[in-house]
Amino acid sequence: MSQTLQTSVAGRTLKIDYGKVGMLSNCALLVSYGDTVVLINANASNEPREGVDFFPLSIEYEERLYSVGKIPGGFIKREGKPSEKAILHARAIDRPLRPLFPKGYRNDVQVVCTVLSVEQDNLPDILAINGASMALCLSSIPFDTPVGAVSVGIVDGEYVINPTLEQREKSTLNLTVCATKERIMMIEAGGDEIPEDSMYDAILFGFEECKKIVAFQEEAMQKFGKQKVIPTLYEVDDTLEKEIRAFSFDMLNEAMYITDRDKRNEAIDEVKERIDEEFSEKYPDSGADIADVIYRIQKEIVRNMLLNEHRRPDGRAFNEIRPISCEVGLLPRTHGTGLFTRGLTQVMTVATLGALGDVQILDGLGSEEFKRYMHHYNFPSYSTGEVRPLRGPGRREIGHGALAEKALDPLIPGEDKFPYTIRLVSEVLSSNGSTSQASVCGSTLALLDAGVPIKRPAAGIAMGLITNEDLSKQEILTDIQGIEDFFGDMDFKVAGTEIGITAIQFDTKIHGLTIECINETLKKAREGRLFILRKINECIPEHRAEVSKYAPKTYTMTIDPDKIRDVIGAGGKVINKIIAETGVKIDIKEDGRIFVMAEDSVGAKRALKIIEDLTREVKAGEIYLGKVTKITNFGAFVEILPGKEGLVHISKLDFSRVNKVEDVVSVGDEILVKVTEIDNQGRINLSRKDAIKDSEDKNSKEQQK
The missing domain is CATH 3.30.230.70 (GHMP Kinase, N-terminal domain)
Incomplete structure (x- = not known):
């Protein structure tokens, strides 16, 4: 039977739907916060896994791109291996939960968090931590200490719980706090140089909100929680432990007090060899148990050394940093x-x-x-x-x-x-x-x-x-x-x-x-x-004045944003041609900033000149050195700037009468031309003879000076 329970966190509804989906899971929940929805499934094996000396907990965080209305990129068009963010989110779920399972529990436990719907104001990773804790608490798996999680931001000097997208963009802090009702289990934070006092206050602020979420989970446990199974916990044979302790404690204690790391490890290895020689025949199938006892003895010695003798293994003071x-x-x-x-x-x-x-x-x-x-x-x-x-x-x-x-x-x-x-x-x-x-x-x-x-x-x-x-x-x-x-x-x-x-x-x-x-x-x-x-x-008291000579150099310029299409060209034809000719990399921003990166200045300056010419406005009365691109019986077309052509009418080619255009110019010739007119349709009219006349007049004036 489907059950629903909800509460309010930071003014938004946190809701769980229990018994609605995943009927064969030990516990399956739909957990929602606003329009963000995460499916949580928690399951455990019936028996402990043989031959392991650790708790086999597996936390999986599954991102589904349909949750944000996207189709995966690439050829396959489906989600592949977890993204880096998904892996980080899975770790963030694992870290506060793992210490709360019973010591010696060796059953396989898997919690799968599948993101189904995402509203950017409500982060799915925070919801997944709360959902994973809730699912484990409601299941029959031996986990009964709820964990609450919140995000904390600082916006305009104020602490904010679970900040929205707009608030996160303004926030100087991105803090995740996970806690039980009594203690803090996990902290993950990134901040813009947050003072220690402010960070402490933010953690405390988040801790108080976590307690409310824990109370909500405890209410859910009372209403919907399954009876917890009594687990079979891993225990070392008591006789074996006593014998190994009696044989090796003093030797291990002496070895652990050696301050030099390499010498200490050598001494510990020697003790382990002696233990193996002493007990391998008597306990041939108890290698894992023997290793566990040795670990416990070492842990006991180190902790006694630190807590009661106030001495560190390498002899440092408690606040001393290594060389x-x-x-x-x-x-x-x-x-x-x-x-x-x-x-x-x-x-x-x-x-x-x-x-x-x-x-x-x-x-x-x-x-x-x-x-x-x-x-x-x-x-x-x-x-x-x-x-x-x-x-x-x-x-x-x-x-x-x-x-x-x-x-x-x-x-x-x-x-x-x-x-x-x-x-x-x-x-x-x-x-x-x-x-x-x-x-x-x-x-x-x-x-x-x-x-x-x-x-x-x-x-x-x-x-x-x-x-x-x-x-x-x-x-x-x-x-x-x-x-x-x-x-x-x-x-x-x-x-x-x-x-x-x-x-x-x-x-x-x-x-x-x-x-x-x-x-x-x-x-x-x-x-x-x-x-x-x-x-x-x-x-190194400050950064180098210049980047390495082996690093590419960056040159910048700014153009009218309306001219960006002229630089890119249809299908990227123009910009790709510039890159091919100059050997540079070009990045264009929407605001008109252009970044040209090159190994040397020659190619970069050439690319900048091409872009400058592409984006220059042709002005009437100016003289340009252009290239003849096409000849007709009524004149010649001349490219005066990249992608910008004008017509020199046959009557404007020379001072004397021209019978054939080919008598004066050929395709590929570079000639001086003057812009005489830009008509209403943007067509450019050019004159060779006016350009020659203006150049001669200019030379004459310079000679007179």
């Missing part, structure tokens, strides 16, 4: 490079400058049609000293690249100030914590080295957290390394400038953070960010 070095101009033929090293984390970013026509075309559900600035992130196996097949970018790579792109986007100059398309590629050369934030730093170096006049340098830092079981005790860590991320409770990445925050990405492994913890983390992250910015400034 930093910055370098620019490494690669001789690229347009800009930056090498950023922080401890054993190292990222090299390469900047490439291209024509405005090199923008990325977007075929998605949003209002954005193209991207002029792109950031890509690569994480090869050698960055961790491992061997694995090299594949295309996965969800992690796409997510980290998008985060670094978001951090720098508000600092990129507009095309009117810097008429280039910009691509940054961050190559992770060594990874031991927060390569995404190292990418922000490396990208800043590369942009400055490439001569891009960014508003200000940006830097990023990752903050960590260690808590006890009841969350009553906590320690915040600045610049977490791999071991602290692996055994810690959060990864709180903050990027920005000396003015404020440009990007945040916060994930947690526990049941969320208090608002007070978030406030403290933001303040400590600012201290670390300013430290890194000083190091960047020491390396």
Whole structure:
């Protein structure tokens, strides 16, 4: 039986239809907000998956272009693999939900969010987070802690929940807050240098609205929720765990206190070998259990070290940043490079400058049609000293690249100030914590080295957290390394400038953070960010005065917008001819701005001259050097400007009588002509003899001087 429940969020109706569609799913919902509709289906396997040591949760975000009235581009004409935005949205749904499932749950769980209808004022990705939480709560799957999600903007100094398209265009902040009724589970933010206090207030503002959405979901659970199944949770054999602990705890404890990472890993590997020798025969089929016990012991040691002994694995103070070095101009033929090293984390970013026509075309559900600035992130196996097949970018790579792109986007100059398309590629050369934030730093170096006049340098830092079981005790860590991320409770990445925050990405492994913890983390992250910015400034205090000699040069001019069609020509014939003859790239804007990009000035100046001639107005009384294009028995047609011809009547060819036009001129001759008249129909009348006379008179006057 179909059931409907609705509430109001930011003055718009949030509605769920339960039992109307997807009858065979564990739970299927139609979730709508205004005219935006997302179909949510949640299902789980009946039994745990064998042989896995993780929770196999799969979140799929399916974009359907019919939702915005589009037919897919390309030859196939149907949706293909997920877009980058779809992948990012799926990650944003996964991150707040995953920590709320029971520990040890190994059943396959899949949540599919299919976007059916999109109203640009109401974002489908925010709706999908709420819908996924609702579907899991109403299903029989063991998930019973609702999560609410909202978007927060700052418009004219005021905080706005779920801003409309018009408000988003004005907003200086794009913040997503996901929370339970008690704690914040996830933060994703991009902003125009937002001060820490303003960011904290925005998060708190969103948190309060999330609580209302959680209350709405709790009401739905009471009315429509299925009885939850009692899951079979993965547990290590108690006897096996006690034996391994007794045998290895002291050895692992000693190894974990080695501050040098390589030596510590060697010592841990030796302990693991001894454990294997001791227990492989007694427990031949318990390799996964043994590995899990070792992980638990290591985690326990690290957390005790941090929480109770106030000591970090590498000996640093809690607010201390690892040694930093910055370098620019490494690669001789690229347009800009930056090498950023922080401890054993190292990222090299390469900047490439291209024509405005090199923008990325977007075929998605949003209002954005193209991207002029792109950031890509690569994480090869050698960055961790491992061997694995090299594949295309996965969800992690796409997510980290998008985060670094978001951090720098508000600092990129507009095309009117810097008429280039910009691509940054961050190559992770060594990874031991927060390569995404190292990418922000490396990208800043590369942009400055490439001569891009960014508003200000940006830097990023990752903050960590260690808590006890009841969350009553906590320690915040600045610049977490791999071991602290692996055994810690959060990864709180903050990027920005000396003015404020440009990007945040916060994930947690526990049941969320208090608002007070978030406030403290933001303040400590600012201290670390300013430290890194000083190091960047020491390396390269400002952008290069000029772009690289290997980067294409851009020349601009402005024409009457009504003349654009003359430059393009029928079917692009004219502009393609200019490009073929001069070897340049040409981009034309609707307001009449023309950007010509070339490797050298010769071709660019020639193209500009052609365009100038194409758009010049022919004026009566002016003299032109034209080319004879056609001869008739009554005169010669002469092209005086590209695409503009006039007639020299036979009587106007010479001072004496002309019997045949061919006696004076031939096709292809260049001759001086004077415009004597432009009639009402736009026809141009020319005179060769008047041009000759005017030229002779001019020469005579110059000789007399």
